Amino acid sequence: MFMLRLAKLRHALLRVTSAVSLFFVSTLAFAEYGFNLQPPVTPIAREILNLHNAIMIVCAVIFVIVFGAMFYAVFAHRKSRGHKASDFDESTKVEIVWTVVPFLILVGMAIPSTATLLKMDDVTESDLTIKITGYQWKWHYEYMDKGVSFFSVLATPRDEIGRPMFSSTGFKAGDAKNANYLLQVDKPLVLPVDQKIRFLVTTNDVLHAWWVPQIGIKKDGIPGFINQMWARIEQPGTYRGQCAELCGKDHGFMPIVLDAVSEQDFNAWLEQEKAMMAAAAAGADREWAKAELLEKGKETYDKVCASCHQPNGQGIAGVFPAIAGSKVATGPLDEHLHLVMAGKPGTAMQAFGPQLDDVALAAVITYQRNAFGNNTGDLVQPSRIKALRK
Amino acid sequence: MATAATAHHDEHPYGIMRWLCTTNHKDIGTLYLWFAFIMFFVGGAMAMVIRAELFQPGLQVVDPHFFNQMTTLHALVMIFGAVMPAFVGLANWQIPMMIGAPDMALPRLNNWSFWLLPFAATLLLGGLFAPGGGPAAGWTIYPPLSVQGGMGTDFTILAIHTLGISSVLGALNIIATILNMRAPGLTLMKMPLFVWTWLITAYLLLAVMPVLAGVVTMLLTDRHFGTHFFDPAGGGDPVLFQHVFWFFGHPEVYILILPAFGVISQILPTFSRKPLFGYDSMVYATGSIAFLSFVVWAHHMFTVGLPTAGELFFMYMTMLIAVPTGVKVFNWVSTMWRGSMTFETPMLFAIGFVFLFTIGGLSGLMLAIVPADFQYHDTYFVVAHFHYVLFSGSIMAIMGAVYYWLPKWTGNMYNEAQGKWHFWLTAIFFNITFFPQHFLGLAGMPRRIPDYALQFTEFNVWSSIGAFGLGLTQLLFLYIVVRTIRGGKKATDRVWEGAHGLEWTLPSPPPYHTFATPPKVD
Numbered sequence: 001m002f003m004l005r006l007a008k009l010r011h012a013l014l015r016v017t018s019a020v021s022l023f024f025v026s027t028l029a030f031a032e033y034g035f036n037l038q039p040p041v042t043p044i045a046r047e048i049l050n051l052h053n054a055i056m057i058v059c060a061v062i063f064v065i066v067f068g069a070m071f072y073a074v075f076a077h078r079k080s081r082g083h084k085a086s087d088f089d090e091s092t093k094v095e096i097v098w099t100v101v102p103f104l105i106l107v108g109m110a111i112p113s114t115a116t117l118l119k120m121d122d123v124t125e126s127d128l129t130i131k132i133t134g135y136q137w138k139w140h141y142e143y144m145d146k147g148v149s150f151f152s153v154l155a156t157p158r159d160e161i162g163r164p165m166f167s168s169t170g171f172k173a174g175d176a177k178n179a180n181y182l183l184q185v186d187k188p189l190v191l192p193v194d195q196k197i198r199f200l201v202t203t204n205d206v207l208h209a210w211w212v213p214q215i216g217i218k219k220d221g222i223p224g225f226i227n228q229m230w231a232r233i234e235q236p237g238t239y240r241g242q243c244a245e246l247c248g249k250d251h252g253f254m255p256i257v258l259d260a261v262s263e264q265d266f267n268a269w270l271e272q273e274k275a276m277m278a279a280a281a282a283g284a285d286r287e288w289a290k291a292e293l294l295e296k297g298k299e300t301y302d303k304v305c306a307s308c309h310q311p312n313g314q315g316i317a318g319v320f321p322a323i324a325g326s327k328v329a330t331g332p333l334d335e336h337l338h339l340v341m342a343g344k345p346g347t348a349m350q351a352f353g354p355q356l357d358d359v360a361l362a363a364v365i366t367y368q369r370n371a372f373g374n375n376t377g378d379l380v381q382p383s384r385i386k387a388l389r390k
Numbered sequence: 391m392a393t394a395a396t397a398h399h400d401e402h403p404y405g406i407m408r409w410l411c412t413t414n415h416k417d418i419g420t421l422y423l424w425f426a427f428i429m430f431f432v433g434g435a436m437a438m439v440i441r442a443e444l445f446q447p448g449l450q451v452v453d454p455h456f457f458n459q460m461t462t463l464h465a466l467v468m469i470f471g472a473v474m475p476a477f478v479g480l481a482n483w484q485i486p487m488m489i490g491a492p493d494m495a496l497p498r499l500n501n502w503s504f505w506l507l508p509f510a511a512t513l514l515l516g517g518l519f520a521p522g523g524g525p526a527a528g529w530t531i532y533p534p535l536s537v538q539g540g541m542g543t544d545f546t547i548l549a550i551h552t553l554g555i556s557s558v559l560g561a562l563n564i565i566a567t568i569l570n571m572r573a574p575g576l577t578l579m580k581m582p583l584f585v586w587t588w589l590i591t592a593y594l595l596l597a598v599m600p601v602l603a604g605v606v607t608m609l610l611t612d613r614h615f616g617t618h619f620f621d622p623a624g625g626g627d628p629v630l631f632q633h634v635f636w637f638f639g640h641p642e643v644y645i646l647i648l649p650a651f652g653v654i655s656q657i658l659p660t661f662s663r664k665p666l667f668g669y670d671s672m673v674y675a676t677g678s679i680a681f682l683s684f685v686v687w688a689h690h691m692f693t694v695g696l697p698t699a700g701e702l703f704f705m706y707m708t709m710l711i712a713v714p715t716g717v718k719v720f721n722w723v724s725t726m727w728r729g730s731m732t733f734e735t736p737m738l739f740a741i742g743f744v745f746l747f748t749i750g751g752l753s754g755l756m757l758a759i760v761p762a763d764f765q766y767h768d769t770y771f772v773v774a775h776f777h778y779v780l781f782s783g784s785i786m787a788i789m790g791a792v793y794y795w796l797p798k799w800t801g802n803m804y805n806e807a808q809g810k811w812h813f814w815l816t817a818i819f820f821n822i823t824f825f826p827q828h829f830l831g832l833a834g835m836p837r838r839i840p841d842y843a844l845q846f847t848e849f850n851v852w853s854s855i856g857a858f859g860l861g862l863t864q865l866l867f868l869y870i871v872v873r874t875i876r877g878g879k880k881a882t883d884r885v886w887e888g889a890h891g892l893e894w895t896l897p898s899p900p901p902y903h904t905f906a907t908p909p910k911v912d
C-alpha cells in the first residue's frame with residue numbers, strides 16, 4: 001500500500017519535472033537557442049570565444065563586487081533604518097587604487113587581444129584564394145585560378161516569408177517555415193577543410209559585410225576596395241551566416257552558406273563545376289525557342305530581378321520602377337539591352353552584363369518584353385548577347 | 391510648467407506670442423522639454439513598429455523598405471529630437487538657477503535655437519511622405535547606400551543642418567552663460583556637477599556638429615552635384631565618410647551621456663544626504679572622457695579593414711576610457727556609501743542609472759576588444775549595448791531629472807506612488823526588452839534586419855513584449871507630468887531634505903525672473 005503510494009508519488013513527480021523541463025527545453029532550450037557565441041570551427045574563432053568568455057567573466061566579477069557594495073549600502077545605509085550620514089567626500093588613497101587597478105586589468109585584457117589580432121591579420125601563405133563580391137542582394141564567389149565562379153542567392157521560398165499588412169500587395173501569412181529559414185542558398189560556397197583559405201572581399205554596389213560566425217570572420221565589403229581575411233576550417237560541415245552591413249531593402253535576405261568538405265571531395269566538386277560552366281557556355285551558340293526563353297527568363301527574373309521590380313513586375317513606387325508597361329521594356333530593344341547589360345550608375349540598377357551569362361540575359365530580356373502585359377513579341381537570342389559583348 | 395510662472399506678477403506676453411517670442415530661459419526650457427517629450431513618443435511609436443515586425447519570424451506588418459525607414463528615423467528622432475533637446479531644456483531651466491544668473495547670456499539667440507527645432511523635425515519626418523519614403527540607410531547614412539536613397543535622404547540632410555545650427559547656437563549660449571554669469575564667489579571648482587558636465591558637453595558640440603554638417607554636405611553634393619567624395623568610381627572612398635562621421639559620432643555619444651552624469655551627480659548626494667564623493671576627480675574624469683572621445687572614433691569601424699596598427703591604437707584608446715568612466719561609477723557608489731538614503735523616485739532612477747548604465751559600459755568594454763568585436767559588430771549585441779547606455783543611461787537620467795526638478799519648476803509635488811510605479815515598470819520592461827538582445831547578438835542575429843532565422847524567435851518574442859510594455863509605461867509618465875503641472879501637494883522651496891545649491895534657495899515655483907541681483911556664494 002505504502003509502496004504503491006510512493007510509486008504514484010514518484011510518477012507524479014516525474015510528470016511534473018518532465019513538464020517543467022520540457023517547458024525550459026522548449027522555451028529556453030540551451031542547445032538550440034544560444035546564449036553565447038556559436039561553436040567555433042577554426043583556431044581563430046576558438047581564440048575569440050575564449051577571449052570573449054574571459055572578458056565577460058572579468059566584467060561580471062567587477063560588476064558583482066561594485067554592485068554588491070552598492071546594494072549593501074542601499075540596504076544598510078538607509079534613513080528608514082536610522083542610519084546617520086557620515087560626511088567624508090574624498091580619499092586620495094582609494095581614488096588612486098581604483099584608477100590604477102582597473103588600468104592594470106585593462107592591460108591584462110589588451111595583451112591576449114593583441115596577440116589574437118596579429119594572428120587574424122596575417123593572411124600570408126594561403127593555399128586557396130576566394131574572391132567574394134557582394135551585390136544587392138546576393139554573393140558572388142570566385143575561386144581564384146581555378147576557373148570556377150558563381151552567384152549564391154537566398155533559397156527560402158517567398159511564400160514562407162509572407163507578405164506584410166502594409167504593402168502594396170496585401171497581407172499574406174507566411175507558410176510553415178523550414179528549419180533553415182532565411183539561412184539557405186541555391187548554391188553554397190564549397191571549401192576544403194584543413195587548408196589556409198584567404199578571402200578577398202569587395203562589392204559591386206553598396207557596403208555589405210561577409211560574416212560566418214563559426215569561422216570567426218566578419219569583414220566589410222567596400223566597392224572599389226578589397227579587404228582580406230583568412231580561415232582554416234577544422235571540421236567538415238555546413239556553416240551559415242548573413243550579410244552584416246545594412247545594404248538596402250533585402251539586407252536581411254542575403255545569407256551565406258558554406259560547405260566544408262574534405263580535399264578530395266573539394267577537387268571532385270571543382271571538376272564538376274567546370275563541366276557545368278562549359279555546358280552552359282555551349283548553350284549560347286544554339287537557337288532558342290520562345291517558350292524555352294520565356295521559361296528560363298521567368299526563372300532568372302524571379303531569382304535576380306524580382307527583389308526590386310517585384311514578382312508581378314509592378315516595382316515599388318518611387319524606389320524601383322515597374323517593368324509592366326515600362327517605356328524601356330516596351331520601347332526600342334537596343335535601349336533595353338543596354339540598360340540591363342550596363343545598368344544605370346548611381347542607382348540600384350546594376351550592370352547585369354558581367355553578372356549573367358548570355359542565355360540568362362537573352363531570356364530575362366525576352367521575358368520582360370513579353371510578360372506583365374508587355375506584349376512586344378520580341379525575341380532575343382543568346383547569340384545576340386554574345387555578339388554585343390564583343 | 392507653463393502655469394507655474396503665470397502665478398507670479400511678472401510682465402510677459404500671454405498666449406501664443408509668449409511662446410513664440412519668449413527670451414526667458416524658463417519658458418525656453420519648457421519648450422525644449424515638451425518638444426523632446428513629443429519626439430520621444432514619435433520615436434517610440436517607430437520602435438513599436440520595429441518590434442511588431444520582429445515579434446515573429448516572417449514579414450507581417452511592414453515591408454523591408456519601410457522597416458529600414460523606421461530603424462533609421464527611430465534613431466535620428468531619439469538622438470536629435472528627444473535626448474539632445476531634453477538635455478538642452480534641462481540646461482536652460484537649471485543652469486541660470488544653479489549659477490545664480492538672471493537668465494541665459496544670449497536670450498534672443500536662445501529663442502532662435504529652439505524655434506529651429508520644429509522646422510528640423512518637420513523636414514526629418516516629412517521625408518516619410520516624399521517619393522521613395524524617408525531615409526532608409528540607417529541613422530549613420532553610410533554611402534553608397536545613402537546615395538541611392540530617394541528625396542527623403544535630402545530632407546534628412548537638411549534637417550541635420552538645421553539641428554546642427556540649433557545645437558551650436560545652444561552650446562555657445564551655454565558656454566557664454568557659464569563663463570560669464572556665475573554669481574560672485576562661485577568659482578569653476580565650486581560649480582554643481584551638472585553645470586560642469588554641460589560646459590564640457592557644450593565644447594564637444596562646438597567641436598563636432600560642424601564636422602557632421604560638413605560630411606552630410608559632402609554627401610549632398612555627391613548625390614546631386616557630381617562630386618565623388620565617397621564614390622570609388624570617381625576616385626573617392628566610402629570609408630572616408632565613416633571616418634568623418636564617427637569623428638563626430640563618438641563625441642556625440644558623450645554629448646548624449648555627460649549631462650546625464652551631471653544629473654546623477656546632483657541626485658545621488660541629495661538623497662544620500664552626503665556630499666558628492668570625489669568632486670575634483672569627477673570633474674577631471676569628465677574632462678578626460680571628453681578628450682579621449684576624440685581619439686576612439688574608429689572603434690565603430692573595426693571591420694572596414696583598418697591597418698593592424700590602427701586597430702590596436704583605437705582598441706587601446708577605447709579601453710582607456712573605461713578608467714575615467716570607472717572612476718565615476720566608483721565615486722557614485724562611494725557617495726551612497728554610509729549615507730542616510732531615502733528612495734524617492736529621482737533616487738530610484740539615479741540608482742537604476744548607475745546599475746544599468748554600468749552594464750552598458752561593460753559591454754562597451756567588450757566591444758573595444760577588436761578580435762571579439764568581429765563577432766559582436768553590427769549584431770544585436772551592439773543594439774543591446776547602446777540601449778543600455780542611451781535608454782537606461784541618458785533617458786532614465788532625464789526622467790530622474792524631471793522628477794527631481796519638477797516640484798521646483800511647477801511648485802507642485804508629483805505623486806510619489808505613481809512615480810515609483812513608473813520607475814519600476816520602466817526598469818523591468820527595459821530589461822525584458824534589451825537584456826535578451828545580448829544573447830541574440832552573440833548567437834548571430836545581425837542588426838537592422840526585418841526578418842530572422844528561427845533560432846532567434848524566442849528572444850525576439852521576449853524583446854517585443856518588453857518593448858510594448860516599455861512604450862505603454864511612458865504614457866504613465868506623461869500622465870504624471872501633466873497632473874503635476876495642473877496641481878498637487880505644494881512643494882517647499884528646498885523640496886528635498888538633502889538638497890543643496892542655489893536653485894533650492896528660490897521659491898517653488900521660481901518667479902519668472904530670478905536672481906536679478908546675484909546671490910553671494912562663499
Ligand SMILES: [Cu+2]
Pocket residue numbers: 207208209243244245246247248250251252254
Ligand atoms: Cu546587408
Ligand SMILES: [Cu+2]
Pocket residue numbers: 639640643687689690
Ligand atoms: Cu563610440
